[in-house]
Amino acid sequence: MNLKNKIKSNAIQLCATLVAMITVGVVVISCNPDDTQIVANFNTITMQDEFDIDGAPNSSLWTFEIGDGTAQGIPGWGNNELQYYTDRPENAVVEDGMLKIVARQEAFEGSGYTSARIISQNLFEQQYGRFEARIKLPWGQGLWPAFWLLGNDCAENPWPNCGEIDVMEYLGDEPTVIFGSVHGPGYNAGDSVSKKYELQNARFDDEFHIFGVEWSPNRINFYVDDELYQSITPETIADEAAESIDNSLLDNAGDWVFNRPFFIIMNVAVGGNLPGPPNADTVFPQTMYVDYVRVYSAD
Amino acid sequence: MKKFNLKYHIVFPLLGAICIVMVGCERGFSDDVDLATFPNTPDIFTDAPVGLTDEFFESFDPAVGANPNGFGTDDNEAFEGTTSIRIDVPTPTDPDGGFIGGIFRDRGEGRDLTGYDALTFYAKGSTTATIGTIGFGSDFERDRYAVSVNDIELSTDWRKYIIPIPDPSKLVQEKGMFLFSAGTESTNGAGYTFWIDEIRFENLGTLGQPRPKIMGGQDQMGQANVDTSVPIIGLTYTANGPNGSDITVNATPSYYDFETSNPFVASVDEFGLVTVDGPGEGGNNTATITATLGGVPAEGSLTIEAVNIEVISIFSDVFANVPVDNYNGFYEPFQTTLGGAVNENGNNIIDYTMLNFVAIEYYGRDNSGVQPVDITDLTHLHIEFRVNETVDASDFINISLHNNFTQPSEVSGVFSISGAELLSNEWVEFDIPLSSFAGLTARDAVGMMLFVTDGTIANLSIDNIYYYAEN
Numbered sequence A: 001m002n003l004k005n006k007i008k009s010n011a012i013q014l015c016a017t018l019v020a021m022i023t024v025g026v027v028v029i030s031c032n033p034d035d036t037q038i039v040a041n042f043n044t045i046t047m048q049d050e051f052d053i054d055g056a057p058n059s060s061l062w063t064f065e066i067g068d069g070t071a072q073g074i075p076g077w078g079n080n081e082l083q084y085y086t087d088r089p090e091n092a093v094v095e096d097g098m099l100k101i102v103a104r105q106e107a108f109e110g111s112g113y114t115s116a117r118i119i120s121q122n123l124f125e126q127q128y129g130r131f132e133a134r135i136k137l138p139w140g141q142g143l144w145p146a147f148w149l150l151g152n153d154c155a156e157n158p159w160p161n162c163g164e165i166d167v168m169e170y171l172g173d174e175p176t177v178i179f180g181s182v183h184g185p186g187y188n189a190g191d192s193v194s195k196k197y198e199l200q201n202a203r204f205d206d207e208f209h210i211f212g213v214e215w216s217p218n219r220i221n222f223y224v225d226d227e228l229y230q231s232i233t234p235e236t237i238a239d240e241a242a243e244s245i246d247n248s249l250l251d252n253a254g255d256w257v258f259n260r261p262f263f264i265i266m267n268v269a270v271g272g273n274l275p276g277p278p279n280a281d282t283v284f285p286q287t288m289y290v291d292y293v294r295v296y297s298a299d
Numbered sequence B: 001m002k003k004f005n006l007k008y009h010i011v012f013p014l015l016g017a018i019c020i021v022m023v024g025c026e027r028g029f030s031d032d033v034d035l036a037t038f039p040n041t042p043d044i045f046t047d048a049p050v051g052l053t054d055e056f057f058e059s060f061d062p063a064v065g066a067n068p069n070g071f072g073t074d075d076n077e078a079f080e081g082t083t084s085i086r087i088d089v090p091t092p093t094d095p096d097g098g099f100i101g102g103i104f105r106d107r108g109e110g111r112d113l114t115g116y117d118a119l120t121f122y123a124k125g126s127t128t129a130t131i132g133t134i135g136f137g138s139d140f141e142r143d144r145y146a147v148s149v150n151d152i153e154l155s156t157d158w159r160k161y162i163i164p165i166p167d168p169s170k171l172v173q174e175k176g177m178f179l180f181s182a183g184t185e186s187t188n189g190a191g192y193t194f195w196i197d198e199i200r201f202e203n204l205g206t207l208g209q210p211r212p213k214i215m216g217g218q219d220q221m222g223q224a225n226v227d228t229s230v231p232i233i234g235l236t237y238t239a240n241g242p243n244g245s246d247i248t249v250n251a252t253p254s255y256y257d258f259e260t261s262n263p264f265v266a267s268v269d270e271f272g273l274v275t276v277d278g279p280g281e282g283g284n285n286t287a288t289i290t291a292t293l294g295g296v297p298a299e300g301s302l303t304i305e306a307v308n309i310e311v312i313s314i315f316s317d318v319f320a321n322v323p324v325d326n327y328n329g330f331y332e333p334f335q336t337t338l339g340g341a342v343n344e345n346g347n348n349i350i351d352y353t354m355l356n357f358v359a360i361e362y363y364g365r366d367n368s369g370v371q372p373v374d375i376t377d378l379t380h381l382h383i384e385f386r387v388n389e390t391v392d393a394s395d396f397i398n399i400s401l402h403n404n405f406t407q408p409s410e411v412s413g414v415f416s417i418s419g420a421e422l423l424s425n426e427w428v429e430f431d432i433p434l435s436s437f438a439g440l441t442a443r444d445a446v447g448m449m450l451f452v453t454d455g456t457i458a459n460l461s462i463d464n465i466y467y468y469a470e471n
Helices: A002-023 A234-242 A245-249 B002-025
Strands: A044-049 A083-085 A092-095 A098-108 A111-115 A117-119 A129-136 A143-151 A164-170 A177-183 A193-198 A209-216 A219-224 A227-232 A262-270 A286-297 B043-045 B071-074 B084-089 B100-105 B118-125 B130-136 B147-153 B159-164 B176-182 B192-202 B208-213 B219-225 B229-231 B236-240 B246-251 B257-260 B266-268 B273-276 B286-293 B301-307 B309-315 B338-344 B347-353 B357-361 B380-387 B396-403 B411-418 B427-433 B446-452 B460-470
Touching (some): A083 A262, A098 A117, A098 A262, A111 A262, A129 A143, A143 A286, A177 A227, A193 A219, A193 A227, A193 A234, A227 A234, A262 A286, B043 B176, B084 B100, B084 B176, B118 B130, B130 B159, B176 B192, B219 B229, B219 B273, B257 B266, B266 B286, B380 B396, B427 B460, B446 B460
Parallel strands (some): B219 B301
Antiparallel strands (some): A092 A098, A117 A262, A129 A209, A143 A164, A143 A262, A164 A177, A177 A193, A209 A219, A219 A227, B043 B192, B071 B084, B100 B176, B118 B159, B130 B147, B130 B176, B147 B246, B208 B236, B236 B246, B257 B286, B266 B273, B286 B301, B309 B460, B338 B347, B347 B460, B357 B446, B380 B427, B380 B460, B396 B411, B396 B446
């Protein structure tokens, strides 16, 4: 942290020096990143849900996905997850200025747990931009919350070809770690392009953090708060996909599929292949608190 | 209860008025005053002790079996640097003492640990043994803010251990830097060695989800006479560690802020000692003791009912118990029952499995010297049962009391409880008149109580067994 602060203050000094130089007319340069830089600026807000109106999530932005995945043809939602998603207020409610997605341990429709999963499909979809949410996460073995994006053509172009951008995933038994990933043809599930971000002196379950991606035509940057921890480009993905011999028969392996509108998903899964089931120490209910979701575009 | 609420409403405005006056009188410290602060040195042992007493290691009393010889440093083993602490755990039969343990103390007036959230260290064992206790806060003087973790599993490679500080704001001047106690319970009596290195207080920031408990996290009830005292027990603090695992420590009462719901019945001091002050007012003779730790409400409570009774207690956490021979007589060959007294989350109970019949004996079996009890002047038996399985109406528990047990003059009486009076997995209290034990014609030397279920109830817990009479 100290080192980073030092770099920051050095940058400020540099800027101050440059500004001083400009004022004396020696060098003409700006401190602002211009459009030739790889960091895109997304300043125009295109969607925001501050979760200020008590009740169910705003139905003009969100719909629920209900069940255990069987109706969608993917029992256990493709990962052997244990929860049954409902639209009951017990599992998803807006109150106290935030959205609460609550995972409960209860027998319901043949499942041992209930939770909720809301999606913005057909209600808010966007290509490129900054997608961010301020979230306090649940905790405990078996909890698997996520804030993620899915390509809006999965019906015609089945996953993973339609693309997935996981802005934030987290496992409740690693309360200091989140990870950001992209999935697509030849790089998905266990072979997704993914990176962990670990807090050094804090946890994700006892305070809010901002999770964001900045997605431009040839780059997806992943942020926790103001820290950039991963930058994915078509080259990154091509390299990753080329490493897998399983991809030799795929003609689209490593294709960059992040060039169409995506929609937002927020959910708390319980159990499943990645986290494993809850154990005796897992405390229920568990809640993911979402203070806001905001999306920006470039213009 | 309503009546009491009204009383509080009257009292609170008065308190408010007093507070205002007192605030008005309050004066700040003069700028000339230096408030005493103590060094906040984090390190306890790196390659050498840091700021500890010249003794470094102060052993527990050899008179209680502590072996003062197995402690030293080792220049051939270190997690970091050159040197670690080496502890040779003796065998139980070692003539110099059957276990090893003691404390490290700050050499000064104590340290300010308010800026840290954990004691951390690295340890490794010569074998995968389990260390009995590790902690801090014991200084052999007051042990006011002692914290300990039990059953620390060693690995044969270095591993980091974290002991959370329940409420660091209390530790403004702490002398007790480290404590350990180790025996060979986990190695069947075989001696072993373990090493400790890099002992220090740290501000990790990665401990979360604080969960303090009193009374083992349960809502417990008990009766107590006016002017007697009952300790709050089962004090633990659980935090979730950076690897997602819970870490539970034992904490002394001074970390907690206790509160009574009814000052007319009971008060509680900072050491968690509940004193029954009176019979209550307005017919309310109960007080519930709750606690917070660092502002977090503790799970569990103790509700005390103020009574005026004469008691002879066989098994209870509230009254002083008479000595007994056993809580399971193991009558062979016909008895199948297993179990006996256990600690269930800080609450001492008796727990039986495979029950057909079982005896609690207090007559002096095998010339133990235990005396039977004279309950001639007492009127009732209090007892609590929890059936740890499904209860059927046809189930039963026959309780028999035996006077002059094993003597030619033995007499006994039986009282029967049916399944309809019991609940599955819930405690049920019984106050049984001793006159209901038909056949118990004398009770000046009651020395055995027998519980017979004939297997109708195989899993049974029992608590709070005492004879009493209302005064």
